Amino acid sequence: xxxxxxxxxxxxxxxxxxxxxxxxxxxxxxxxxxxxxxxxxxxxxxxxxxxxxxxxxxxxxxxxxxxxxxxxxxxxxxxxxxxxxxxxxxxxxxxxxxxxxxxxxxxxxxxxxxxxxxxxxxxxxxxxxxxxxxxxxxxxxxxxxxxxxxxxxxxxxxxxxxxxxxxxxxxxxxxxxxxxxxxxxxxxxxxxxxxxxxxxxxxxxxxxxxxxxxxxxxxxxxxxxxxxxxxxxxxxxxxxxxxxxxx
Amino acid sequence: xxxxxxxxxxxxxxxxxxxxxxxxxxxxxxxxxxxxxxxxxxxxxxxxxxxxxxxxxxxxxxxxxxxxxxxxxxxxxxxxxxxxxxxxxxxxxxxxxxxxxxxxxxxxxxxxxxxxxxxxxxxxxxxxxxxxxxxxxxxxxxxxxxxxxxxxxxxxxxxxxxxxxxxxxxxxxxxxxxxxxxxxxxxxxxxxxxxxxxxxxxxxxxxxxxxxxxxxxxxxxxxxxxxxxxxxxxxxxxxxxxxxxxxxxxxxxxxxxxxxxxxxxxxxxxxxxxxxxxxxxxxxxxxxxxxxxxxxxxxxxxxxxxxxxxxxxxxxxxxxxxxxxxxxxxxxxxxxxxxxxxxxxxxxxxxxxxxxxxxxxxxxxxxxxxxxxxxxxxxxxxxxxxxxxxxxxxxxxxxxxxxxxxxxxxxxxxxxxxxxxxxxxxxxxxxxxxxxxxxxxxxxxxxxxxxxxxxxxxxxxxxxxxxxxxxxxxxxxxxxxxxxxxxxxxxxxxxxxxxxxxxxxxxxx
Numbered sequence: 100x101x102x103x104x105x106x107x108x109x110x111x112x113x114x115x116x117x118x119x120x121x122x123x124x125x126x127x128x129x130x131x132x133x134x135x136x137x138x139x140x141x142x143x144x145x146x147x148x149x150x151x152x153x154x155x156x157x158x159x160x161x162x163x164x165x166x167x168x169x170x171x172x173x174x175x176x177x178x179x180x181x182x183x184x185x186x187x188x189x190x191x192x193x194x195x196x197x198x199x200x201x202x203x204x205x206x207x208x209x210x211x212x213x214x215x216x217x218x219x220x221x222x223x224x225x226x227x228x229x230x231x232x233x234x235x236x237x238x239x240x241x242x243x244x245x246x247x248x249x250x251x252x253x254x255x256x257x258x259x260x261x262x263x264x265x266x267x268x269x270x271x272x273x274x275x276x277x278x279x280x281x282x283x284x285x286x287x288x289x290x291x292x293x294x295x296x297x298x299x300x301x302x303x304x305x306x307x308x309x310x311x312x313x314x315x316x317x318x319x320x321x322x323x324x325x326x327x328x329x330x331x332x333x334x335x336x337x338x339x340x341x342x343x344x345x346x
Numbered sequence: 347x348x349x350x351x352x353x354x355x356x357x358x359x360x361x362x363x364x365x366x367x368x369x370x371x372x373x374x375x376x377x378x379x380x381x382x383x384x385x386x387x388x389x390x391x392x393x394x395x396x397x398x399x400x401x402x403x404x405x406x407x408x409x410x411x412x413x414x415x416x417x418x419x420x421x422x423x424x425x426x427x428x429x430x431x432x433x434x435x436x437x438x439x440x441x442x443x444x445x446x447x448x449x450x451x452x453x454x455x456x457x458x459x460x461x462x463x464x465x466x467x468x469x470x471x472x473x474x475x476x477x478x479x480x481x482x483x484x485x486x487x488x489x490x491x492x493x494x495x496x497x498x499x500x501x502x503x504x505x506x507x508x509x510x511x512x513x514x515x516x517x518x519x520x521x522x523x524x525x526x527x528x529x530x531x532x533x534x535x536x537x538x539x540x541x542x543x544x545x546x547x548x549x550x551x552x553x554x555x556x557x558x559x560x561x562x563x564x565x566x567x568x569x570x571x572x573x574x575x576x577x578x579x580x581x582x583x584x585x586x587x588x589x590x591x592x593x594x595x596x597x598x599x600x601x602x603x604x605x606x607x608x609x610x611x612x613x614x615x616x617x618x619x620x621x622x623x624x625x626x627x628x629x630x631x632x633x634x635x636x637x638x639x640x641x642x643x644x645x646x647x648x649x650x651x652x653x654x655x656x657x658x659x660x661x662x663x664x665x666x667x668x669x670x671x672x673x674x675x676x677x678x679x680x681x682x683x684x685x686x687x688x689x690x691x692x693x694x695x696x697x698x699x700x701x702x703x704x705x706x707x708x709x710x711x712x713x714x715x716x717x718x719x720x721x722x723x724x725x726x727x728x729x730x731x732x733x734x735x736x737x738x739x740x741x742x743x744x745x746x747x748x749x750x751x752x753x754x755x756x757x758x759x760x761x762x763x764x765x766x767x768x769x770x771x772x773x774x775x776x777x778x779x780x781x782x783x784x785x786x787x788x789x790x791x792x793x794x795x796x797x798x799x800x801x802x803x804x805x806x807x808x809x810x811x812x813x814x815x816x817x818x819x820x821x822x823x824x825x826x827x828x829x830x831x832x833x834x835x836x837x838x839x840x841x842x843x844x845x846x847x848x849x850x851x852x853x854x855x
Contacts, residue, residue: 150760176762187757191775191850200771201761233852249761259760 101164103128103257103289104149109158111144118144120313121158126257131283131290133304135297137336141313142293146261149291150181163256177201180250180258184265186242188234194245195230198252212252219248222282240271247279251286258283258290264299276302297321297340309333388416389601392429392438395422397624398483398565398589398617402442404634406591406605412638413604421630424802426451428715430592434471439594440605444483444587448475474595474602477609478588481617485519485584486564488574493558501580502533505559509536514543514557524585526561532583546819565614567621576614589617612637652825655810660829663806666724666799667792667837670731674788678736679781682743683769696744699737707734707795711802727799727806734795735788742784746777779849786841793834797826807833 102125111119119141126132134142147153149160151172160167162175188197195216202212220227223244234242243263250258263279264272280303283290294300300307301321309316309324317329328334389410393403403419410417420438423429430452432438445464449455453467465475487502494500497508505511519525520542530536537559543551548560549568562569564576589612591605612620616637624633681699685692702710711730720726750773758772774781800808807830814823846854 147756152756152759173762173764176760179760179762181757181760183753183756185753187753189754189757189772189776191772191778191852193852201763204763204767204771233855235852235855 101128102126103163104291105161106145106149107159107161109145109148109155109160111141111148111153111156117313119148122313122315124308124315126289126291127306128289129287130305131288131292131303132306132308133300134291134293134308134310135295135300136310136316138295139312140310142310143261144313145310146259146291146293149257150176150179150259177205177253178256180247180253180255182243182246182250182258182260182263184262185239186234186246188242188246188249190234193231193233194225194237194241197234197245198230198249200249202252215252216248219251222251222285223247224278238271239267240275243267243275247282251282256289258288260290260292262293262295265294279303297337309336311336388418389440389597390438391417391419392423392432392441393419393421394426394429394441395424397567397621397630398563399442400630401620401624401633401637402479402589402591404630405608405637406440406442408631408634408638409604409608410601413600415598415601415604428802431716433473433592433594436594436596439597439601440591442479442589443475443592444589445478446484446585446587448590448592450585468592469595472595474593474597476591476593476605478590479608480589480610480612481565481614482586482588483563483565483614483617484579484587485525486562486576486579487559488552488562488566488569488576489559490552490555491573491575493555494575494577499577501578502529502535502583503580505535505537505577506533509538511537511558512539512541512556513537513559514541514548514551515561516545516548517542519561529583532581565617565621567618567623567625570618570622571625656825656829659805659807659809659826660833662804663793663796663808663830663833666727666731666796666804666806667789670728670796671735671785671789671792673728673732674735674739674792675785677732678739678784678788679743681736682740682781682784683747685740685744686747688748692744695740699740702733703737707798708801710734711798715802723802724799724804726802727796727804731792731795731799735792738784738787738791739781740784742780742787743777746780746784747773749780750776775850776853779845779853782841782845782848786838789837789841790834793830793837797830 104124104126106122106124108121108123109119110117110121122141122145124145134145136142144153148155149167151167151169154169162178165171167175188194189200192200198216198219199209199212203209216230217227219225220230225241225244225248229237229241234245237245247263264275267275276299282288283303292300292303294303304321306318307321307324308318311332317324317333319327324333324337328337391403391406391410393399400421403421407417407419423432423438426443426447429438429441429443433441443452445461448464448468453464455467461475461477468475487505489499497504499505499508515526520540526540541557543557543560548557549572551557552560552574553572559577562574562576568574569576591608593602593605620633620637623636624630627633681695685695705713707730710733711726714720714726714730720729754772754776758768763771796806797808797811799806800812807826810822810826811830812826814820814826
């Protein structure tokens with residue numbers, strides 16, 4: 100099975116420091132890959148490079164075998180769902196209008212979109228009667244579910260999630276983690292998720308990619324990380340997070 | 347000797363000639379065509395901002411019309427320089443002027459103060475001059491008739507014998523090089539009591555006997571109204587201000603012939619009577635009719651009703667403010683979008699709009715008047731108001747867009763919307779509150795500032811305010827000031843209402 104997304108020697112520098120050293124990474128189809136690491140390790144940068152919110156300094160990123168360029172990016176973006184912390188919902192639109200914005204823009208009628216909308220409400224456990232509400236009228240967890248629906252509306256081949264649960268309180272967060280796992284499994288969704296929480300990475304990820312200082316340090320399952328840490332940093336990172344959970 | 351006729355010193359009410367021909371226009375090109383065509387067809391008569399000039403303008407219009415020549419009258423366009431430039435620039439074809447003013451202010455050559463020399467000098471500008479219409483409107487000293495008769499006063503020299511008389515003189519007359527001091531020296535006058543007093547108030551003071559002698563223009567309507575006498579300038583101190591028409595030499599001969607028919611037909615008494623009629627009825631056409639038919643008084647219906655005038659002023663005011671606002675929105679929002687992107691262009695746009703805003707509105711109007719495309723017209727007022735209204739819209743559009751949070755932008759981009767669709771469907775609606783706020787600010791500023799448009803003859807509610815200020819007539823001032831204030835409040839309220847309709851509900855919760 101070939102990779103859906105392939106990064107080859109991709110690097111990014113900000114004015115003061117390198118954000119991402121030349122990096123190679125492949126995202127496998129049907130799997131959930133989790134990027135984890137301390138703040139500033141380059142995990143969000145990597146995600147933003149794929150959806151092209153920032154331009155890479157070097158290297159190429161291919162999507163479904165074709166290189167992603169400035170020219171084809173808007174078309175490719177429609178095949179990718181993107182969910183960020185706090186949802187990034189458009190405040191002037193209702194939940195429904197947020198979800199339907201892109202398909203409506205592409206000329207689809209509400210009539211033909213309706214079955215998909217109801218299907219997503221059921222999938223994300225979002226009450227249909229809340230669809231006419233504006234983002235400010237929804238709870239943090241509800242907003243993330245709407246954001247997820249917006250991202251899934253066109254059945255994207257790839258789902259990018261940047262700390263999607265980062266701003267939620269622990270109970271809501273646990274509930275959403277469970278739902279996400281089910282949704283990914285049911286849809287056989289290819290997903291790339293960024294988190295700084297090892298437990299979340301272990302729970303959701305088929306593949307975990309640990310990053311530090313703009314580099315990929317180790318890649319594998321949570322068992323690989325525990326039993327065969329690549330270096331001292333990996334052990335430290337895992338132990339620090341475990342200590343945090345225990346206290 | 348230099349004398350400046352103060353614009354609007356004597357008028358009660360100003361009417362702007364082309365205001366009625368300028369209907370509400372909703373698009374710019376039509377507006378340009380309309381205003382451009384104004385000077386094209388009929389003979390255009392201009393007048394200065396005081397009663398006598400209006401009346402003489404109306405008389406010229408009627409004499410031309412009676413000769414079968416279409417003519418229109420642009421009333422109260424401004425002062426000497428504005429009228430002269432308009433005549434030279436062919437924006438108008440005819441206007442009433444005074445020989446003293448022609449020598450002092452237009453030709454700036456006292457030596458050419460003979461009709462023949464004046465004509466030669468004017469011809470170089472393509473301008474001709476009629477003979478005197480028959481009266482001299484110069485400075486004069488006036489007294490109550492009964493008192494003058496009681497004391498046996500007829501000439502200014504006679505005042506020497508009565509140093510006890512109380513003089514109430516305008517500040518201008520007191521300060522002028524050709525005013526009080528040389529006059530007193532020439533006539534050896536040494537009154538014990540001289541006070542400085544406003545022109546309009548001076549007449550009231552004279553009527554109440556608070557003062558006994560005051561300076562006046564020799565054809566002031568008030569001379570008849572208060573039954574005053576003009577003391578004869580027996581030593582010929584005051585310069586000649588014979589009334590004439592200046593006209594473009596390119597006028598067709600029949601038009602010139604018609605104007606020449608007016609030469610020598612109006613004496614001082616007649617002019618005072620016509621001025622009085624104009625001030626009493628505030629209807630210049632009617633006063634002009636009195637010239638042609640002394641019995642016209644009873645047969646011609648009275649002037650415009652207040653309601654009609656108020657409607658005309660208000661409509662014009664809304665045209666000026668509304669049209670300039672529309673332009674400011676059409677231009678300001680795209681400029682604001684550009685400015686929101688930052689960079690040299692963005693900073694340049696904001697800096698330009700900021701600089702325009704800091705220019706006092708009156709100065710901005712004055713700066714536009716000498717430019718070729720503008721001149722004395724509604725176009726200038728609209729252009730100035732447009733420039734004035736630009737900054738709030740540009741700035742609020744730019745900041746409204748810049749204030750959109752990065753995650754919202756990221757989401758909009760990541761969704762795969764093209765840049766245009768992002769702007770239309772996401773960024774502009776989110777910034778709508780700020781943009782509308784800017785438009786509201788501009789609207790309120792424009793409604794207020796549009797009162798200044800009357801200064802360049804563009805009409806609106808500034809008309810009565812300006813006349814009232816010149817006449818020290820509070821009622822007239824309030825006729826413009828109250829509607830203007832109410833209009834500003836209404837604009838504010840209607841925008842508050844518009845907020846509810848236009849700003850998406852999600853942004854108001």
